[in-house]
Amino acid sequence: MSMARASFGLAYPDRFYAAATYAGFGDSSPKVTSKFSNDVALLLYALHQQATVGPCNLPKPRGWSPVEQRKWTSWNGLGNMASSEAMRLFVKILEEEDPGWYSRVSDFIPVPVVDVEMNHNSKSELPTNNETTLPEMKTIPTENGHSVDKDVMVEVVGPVGVYDQWVAPSVSGTHPKPRYEHAAAVVDDKMYIFGGNHNGRYLNDLQTLDLRNWTWSKVEVKASSEDSVRVTPCAGHTLIPWEGNKLISVAGHSKDASEEVNVKAFDLLTCTWSTMKTYGKPPISRGGQSVTLVGTTLVIFGGQDGNRTLLNDLHILDLETMTWDEIETVGVSPSPRSDHAAAVHAERYLLIFGGGSHSSCFNDLHVLDLKTMEWSKPSQQGDIPSPRAGHAGVTIGESWFIVGGGDNKSGVSETVVLNMSTLSWSVVTTVQGRVPLASEGLSLVLSSYNGEDILVSFGGYNGKYNNEANLLKPSYKSTLQATRAGAPALDSVSGAQNAANGTRDVDLEFEAGQEAKFREISVENHEPQKNEVNEVSERSLAALKAEKEELEKALSNEKSQSDELKQELIEAETKNSDLYKELQSLRVQLAGEQSRCFKLEVDVAELRQKLKTMESLQKELEILQRQKAASEEAFAKQKQSSGGVWGWLAGTPPSPTDA
Structure with a gap:
């Protein structure tokens, strides 16, 4: 229920205690009831303790008991919440979880009997003719x-x-x-x-x-x-x-x-x-x-x-x-x-x-x-x-x-x-x-x-x-x-x-009498001023009419300007809507381009890595080629100077011409 305050019926504490009894918190050492889910039951427990005991001043349980730890945490989390507010929240949560609870608490609380019986017969018949029958x-x-x-x-x-x-x-x-x-x-x-x-x-x-x-x-x-x-x-x-x-x-x-x-x-x-x-x-x-x-x-x-x-x-x-x-x-x-x-x-x-x-x-x-x-x-x-x-x-x-x-x-x-x-x-x-x-x-x-x-x-x-x-x-x-x-x-x-106005009947009598007296006084004492008063009234009336016409013109202009502004606003909103749609389309395209750009960047990074690898291989290849050329050149020289490899291996001394 969405209420600014606790609703009443019984005195509200009585309603809270009835709700607590119904929910299973009525004994002297309330436990987490099994009627509701764990989270709801823990919250109800905490609110019940806050309402009946007050703020949690107990030290945090040292033993390793998850239930006791959660109960203490829920209660301690309410801080200095007022008892009346805790009662209100307890009943509110109970009504959200079990809307029909109150109709089932007759065993817990006495309901006062109203002496008047309201007559609501949904089967009462309407008159069959065109006459209006007044209700009983x-x-x-x-x-x-x-x-x-x-x-x-x-x-x-x-x-x-x-x-x-x-x-x-x-x-x-x-x-x-x-x-x-x-x-x-x-x-x-x-x-x-x-x-x-x-x-x-x-x-x-x-x-x-x-x-x-x-x-x-x-x-x-x-x-x-x-x-x-x-x-x-x-x-x-x-x-x-x-x-x-x-x-x-x-x-x-x-x-x-x-x-x-x-x-x-x-x-x-x-x-x-x-x-x-x-x-x-x-x-x-x-x-x-x-x-x-x-x-x-x-x-x-x-x-x-x-x-x-x-x-x-x-x-x-x-x-x-x-x-x-x-x-x-x-x-x-x-x-x-x-x-x-x-x-x-x-x-x-x-x-x-x-x-x-x-x-x-x-x-x-x-x-x-x-x-x-x-x-x-x-x-x-x-x-x-x-x-x-x-x-x-x-x-x-x-x-x-x-x-x-x-x-x-x-x-x-x-x-x-x-x-x-x-x-x-x-x-x-x-x-x-x-x-x-x-x-x-x-x-x-x-x-x-x-x-x-x-x-x-x-x-x-x-x-x-x-x-x-x-x-x-x-x-x-x-x-x-x-x-x-x-x-x-x-x-x-x-x-x-308004001080001269009482009931409607008194108003009519009083105003009628005063009007008659006013007419008598006007005739007796103010007859010579009648023409002057009429002239002043006519001039005032003309001035008021002129002012009224000016105000009506001004109002008409204001309404016209208001209509124009409304039309401009509608056009601006339409244009804004089109621009927004276009912006959304461009955003989609931009997202696609960004995705493609990202892929290209990944490909470029991979190619750069391959290129670095190829450059390294190229350098190794050049070194090997130089080493190979050097080896071949050395081998050719030795072959010419020693009569071949086999002569060199047999220990044949070089000829004088070679020396």
């Missing part, structure tokens, strides 16, 4: 003990008849596989779920829940076009709806991770995946990051790379030009983290809340001014949430709703809301028990039903993998209370404007 509801129990009658819910407003309470609808169709760290998005009243993590295995399926008839179905992905691709299973990614008929998947952990962040698009019309070509320098591959859509730009912050290094860098992707850009910021950035939540306020302020490192979770709030690119850490007001990571959030107007998450010990049961103008927190509701809403890695989307906003959560992990869908209709009451608290706003202008 069951209420998630809250801390204050309130409950809601399901008949009242159906009669009042359909799927959600009360405010600020989570309910579980009865849905039909085949439920998706339980998961967490998946991604979700809503397009045309359909919630799409993509990827995620299940029992340590990454997923790449695409499921959809029709929010009109509450029916699950699997999207059959096609591969008919040349540009279509098979998406690698992943988790910790982000899904963004775009252009009405596309889903953009950004980043995420996968087993075959690339070095850079990948951006893929799913076409809802053709049901095909494709890789989106980007320009510039993309960020390094990561998961657990936040991706926030601001206008036509994606703002990416933080996450964790493939080496488990936590990040706090900031990148943007312009979806019109598909160009990456790394942003240099001023001020104090948030500490490196993953599995945090992010939102944008007034199309200007990026808010980062919570997240986690390898050993701890955060509840800090950071704000980035996207105009000045300056970080700040404002003070929070109201019921400040506890530290958490793996939570999910959505915004409705000035309200930022946060659901779920965990702190390495337990799941977070509160659903909270932040007024982004006043930075004041309120608790919306609290769930009881180990329910999916108190999970890490769940998803949260915003939809509507009968003209009212509803929050839809799905999945998560809290000791078990979930595939539940739950709904909540916010009342905005906590937003009104936070606004009236008078806390400092992010921006004085937007804060003053």
